[in-house]
Amino acid sequence: MAGMRVAVFASGFGSNFGALVDAAKNQRLDGASLELLVCDKPEAPVVARAREAGVDVFAFRPKEYASREAYETEILAELKRRGIELIVLAGYMRILTPVLVEPFFGRMINVHPSLLPAFPGVNGIGQALAYGVKVTGVTVHYVDGGLDSGPIIAQRTVEVADGDTLETLAPRIHAAEQALLPWVVSRIAAGAVAIDGRHVSVK
Structure with missing residues (x-):
């Protein structure tokens, strides 16, 4: 049986995309296949990463469209x-409309650098530092059209050390993202994730 066909949306360097590529190569995505990268910045490093990995690219410039x-x-x-079955938002810096959210509800996930519902939106790491929390982390959640508000699939904690700065904390957050996101994709591909309202169970 063919594996789940996945599209990844990303806007920047593509470290989480790279983690998914590595997981696929090492057969840790439970058969899921990375079929497409969607990127709103044709010059972004993630585009080169995708082409190097043999993943097709749909790159576009938003300003060239009416809306x-x-x-x-x-x-x-x-x-x-x-035939894409799952969308993975991995550092895609654009708000989505119902055009994409509605047909892919329950089949679109996002990785966010905080323990949601704390610190949604941009700069989740900086928000956590400014608030003075002792523990932060990463969240993978379903996308529901709100601001990082969809049902939570999985989270991983990261301790905040005394004296941590954005420069020292961010690498630990990104490492947690790169570990958690491929695992969640593998569980979804295996049919081991069930959603019931706001509650998600993972076998």
Whole structure:
């Protein structure tokens, strides 16, 4: 049986994308296959990473479209053409509209650098530091159209040390993301994740 067909959305360097590529190569995604990278910045390093890994790329410039809905309609057609079954948002820095969220509800996940519901939105690591928490971490959750508000699938904690700065804490957060995200994708691909309202169980 063919594995789950996955599209990854990313905007920047692509460290989480790279973690998924490595997991796929090492057969740690339970058969899931990375079929497409969607990127809103054609010059972003993640695009080169994808091409080096042999993953097809759909890169676009949002300013060339009349609206978010316009480019998302084009993306949706591409996803359907390729039979994509799961979308993974891995550092994709654009707000999604119902054009994509509704047809992929329950089949779209995001990784966020905090223990949600604390510190949603941009700069989750900086928000945690500014608040003075002693423990932060990462969250993988379903996307529901709100701001990092979808049902939580899995979380991993990261302790905040005295004197931590963005420069010292961020690498530990990113390492946790790169470990947790491939594991969640593998569980989804294995059919081991069930959602019931806000409650998600993982076998």
